[in-house]
Amino acid sequence: MTTTPAARVPQEERSRVMRARLMEATVDLLVEKGFAGTTTTLVSERAGVSRGAQLHHFPTKNDLVLAAVEHLTAVRGAELAAAAAALPSGSRRTRAVLQMLGDHFTSPVFTAALELWVGARTDETLLAAVAPLEQRVGRETHRLTVECLGVDEQHPGTRELIQATLDLVRGLGLATTITDDTRRRSRILDEWARVLDRELKEKP
Amino acid sequence: MTTTPAARVPQEERSRVMRARLMEATVDLLVEKGFAGTTTTLVSERAGVSRGAQLHHFPTKNDLVLAAVEHLTAVRGAELAAAAAALPSGSRRTRAVLQMLGDHFTSPVFTAALELWVGARTDETLLAAVAPLEQRVGRETHRLTVECLGVDEQHPGTRELIQATLDLVRGLGLATTITDDTRRRSRILDEWARVLDRELKEKP
DNA sequence: CAACAAACAGTCAAGCCTGTCTTTAAAGAG
């Protein structure tokens, strides 16, 4: 035989797969080794892609990380939307929404995003790419939360309480990266749900 | 002249000064360049200390960073205590306490601490040093907040509300490192102060 | 004042990361 006639994959598809493998390896490594520990060499090894191929698709490390940021953004959106769809209804809904947010902000995707935020803080180029994306995600998350809770954003104070809720879970997520205290988190969210229900129910 | 008889400093003092210079330079660089960007070479340059002297006091980078963590912890405590002492009394006290916390969690010391947290997440050794210190600081901050607000921690729910408040400002601090939106932060704290006063006043 | 120890200074080699370069294989077009 001269060449294997079986494997006949169009180059567009090949590229897509390669890029996906590289981006996913990047996100994995962000979680595992942190931003600084995510070297291009490790990424290509982890992805099972040769260094040449990697540099063909992503000429510089920034190109790779930027692509990974976009990829991550998409994953984050999908994950959250899925969780929102599976939300129960009834009296415990507020608590369930908080649980969903809490889970999301302690998941690996959050960890990877955290590494990017902190990395972007001292990297001009990365910041330019991360900031707008993050703003979009933030707005989308806000919208989703409002929708899940079924509250009226026009009512004064409501918008701020939702924002506070999101900042709270962000803070909880950050704390979790160092010491994972699930019970503590749970109690806080219990109480927060109570406050939220009370404050928001008066403004239907 | 043979030697300048004027400068006669005991070695203990010299060491102390040198170490302090190095630790402060380290903290500065953490803010400016991030954890990964804080190289030992940069630190010695910034501190105006020779490389030899640096390695004499801190044989490895970890030794240096660990010392910086402790130093930072002390600074954080002092800063917060000072802010607490200057707190006004009266009806707007709750808001003032939140402002104090908000300011603290957006200050350079917080930024440096953030870099250490994130760095420690993927560095076994660093984590072992940061985690216990952070727990101490956390408890101390909690205690201080309770004291400033003058609330009764025994009352069910109060403890969780205080914890939530601290996690909220932590989240706000994290968000600020990417996009500094002072007005947004201010409105959120306004609203939270209102809620807090209402929730806590019922439990004197 | 003399000997010792600590503090300080600066150089050096090893290892790692990034990105360039050359070469080979595969796909698409004529």
Added chain:
DNA sequence: CTCTTTAAAGACAGGCTTGACTGTTTGTTG
């Protein structure tokens, strides 16, 4: 079937960081 273009592979050099090493100055102690 051949030619061109794109994808993939792997070696290579330049730059940077870390920590070890040698030598010098300064303080302390007998």
